[in-house]
Amino acid sequence: MTYCVGILLDEGLILASDSRTNAGVDRVSTFSKMHVFEKPGERVFVLLSAGNLSITQSVERVLADSLGQGEGALDLYSAPTMYQAARTVGRAMREVFQVDGPSLQQHNLDFNASIILGGQIAGGEPRLYMIYSAGNFIEATRETPYLQIGEVKYGKPVLDRMLDAETGFAEAAKCALISFDSTMRSNVSVGTPIDLAFYRRDSLRLGHRQRIDDADPYFAKIRAEWSDGLRKVFEGIPNPDWPI
Amino acid sequence: MTYCVGILLDEGLILASDSRTNAGVDRVSTFSKMHVFEKPGERVFVLLSAGNLSITQSVERVLADSLGQGEGALDLYSAPTMYQAARTVGRAMREVFQVDGPSLQQHNLDFNASIILGGQIAGGEPRLYMIYSAGNFIEATRETPYLQIGEVKYGKPVLDRMLDAETGFAEAAKCALISFDSTMRSNVSVGTPIDLAFYRRDSLRLGHRQRIDDADPYFAKIRAEWSDGLRKVFEGIPNPDWPI
Numbered sequence: 469m470t471y472c473v474g475i476l477l478d479e480g481l482i483l484a485s486d487s488r489t490n491a492g493v494d495r496v497s498t499f500s501k502m503h504v505f506e507k508p509g510e511r512v513f514v515l516l517s518a519g520n521l522s523i524t525q526s527v528e529r530v531l532a533d534s535l536g537q538g539e540g541a542l543d544l545y546s547a548p549t550m551y552q553a554a555r556t557v558g559r560a561m562r563e564v565f566q567v568d569g570p571s572l573q574q575h576n577l578d579f580n581a582s583i584i585l586g587g588q589i590a591g592g593e594p595r596l597y598m599i600y601s602a603g604n605f606i607e608a609t610r611e612t613p614y615l616q617i618g619e620v621k622y623g624k625p626v627l628d629r630m631l632d633a634e635t636g637f638a639e640a641a642k643c644a645l646i647s648f649d650s651t652m653r654s655n656v657s658v659g660t661p662i663d664l665a666f667y668r669r670d671s672l673r674l675g676h677r678q679r680i681d682d683a684d685p686y687f688a689k690i691r692a693e694w695s696d697g698l699r700k701v702f703e704g705i706p707n708p709d710w711p712i
Numbered sequence: 713m714t715y716c717v718g719i720l721l722d723e724g725l726i727l728a729s730d731s732r733t734n735a736g737v738d739r740v741s742t743f744s745k746m747h748v749f750e751k752p753g754e755r756v757f758v759l760l761s762a763g764n765l766s767i768t769q770s771v772e773r774v775l776a777d778s779l780g781q782g783e784g785a786l787d788l789y790s791a792p793t794m795y796q797a798a799r800t801v802g803r804a805m806r807e808v809f810q811v812d813g814p815s816l817q818q819h820n821l822d823f824n825a826s827i828i829l830g831g832q833i834a835g836g837e838p839r840l841y842m843i844y845s846a847g848n849f850i851e852a853t854r855e856t857p858y859l860q861i862g863e864v865k866y867g868k869p870v871l872d873r874m875l876d877a878e879t880g881f882a883e884a885a886k887c888a889l890i891s892f893d894s895t896m897r898s899n900v901s902v903g904t905p906i907d908l909a910f911y912r913r914d915s916l917r918l919g920h921r922q923r924i925d926d927a928d929p930y931f932a933k934i935r936a937e938w939s940d941g942l943r944k945v946f947e948g949i950p951n952p953d954w955p956i
Contacts (some may be wrong), residue, residue, distance in 0.1 A: 622865055693948070697941075706888060710920055712879050
């Protein structure tokens, strides 16, 4: 399993992914699920991927090999807008489906993959998309400023409660890490290291990147304080006075 | 969708269910998902159900019509042990599958149903089971003293963090209601009223029942205090000091 989240803030974009891949519980590996394509000063794309690793690696390879090939190819460096860049990722997904989809079906395997694309192209706004396995996609908005893929449910409540478009970078990063903590506590197949990337609006180059492993002292502090805090809140709420 | 949870404590059993049923968003109704079969002084069973309402209603009807029919029938009142009672519910599930399963398949509908069974029979221990659509089942243990069906993920973290077999009745009820709050916030198809039933160990008769609707002052208090408390804990955790 996987957990990835992209957040679109007034300040810019935060992209975060775990790194655990498993094909059965006895085949657990570490693969980064974050890929960056960037022409500093002109455009930045960050991709996060979930689902069948053979599919998402193929999609990323197709996109990487097409860079600079020009319009008509699956060239993110030729996309005039972020919308067209999302279309390009969707077309790459469809191309891999044409090659691998029928054989996967013969083995009763779903063509299961999804990709979060965040970035900005000079002259446009920072944007955040989620591309489905069929190549169609949705975009994050100010009302719902985040998109998730993979094991999404456990980490969703804290995002819903704490995050809006005006949240600052540092506070949103804290929120994302609590979202990862909740997910990792409930689903053992999501695990560290966690990759975080920050993109500041209109900078047109990728900003800070942070890799968080099990020994990371800030992540350990968040986990402990969140857990202790929840317990204190729980204990502070009175019990019902029903005649039970 | 549905959310139901059963909790097995040293003090006894708590069973809780929402009451919202939907077949598409324009067909939302209120149905209790809790059914009680009881012979006071001898045995108590509480059933919670999730999944296709036509299936779970049929299973409950088969069980209700078989009460007192004697061994060989699907008679919960003849079951010598809670294990055999769970077997009986599983057999009722299989009987409904034989009748309805093939026709559902012709319409590409899954035979989707699950049932939580909690109770006690004189001479035995209180026990808690989850019966799957195939009629097989699992049992709660002291290590994992709760079982959930329906929309289970959003409400699981608080159970994992706050609950163990030694938790008292009132505190466990509070925990169950927070679990419902988390679920209802994230999944609009789970809704009030919430039915709660308490069964005190060795009492051999159902104890207090509580129905909680939207206007319930204790539930409103829990929701507000939990929400405010989480926000305070979140704000109390320092932001990362990365160069972002």
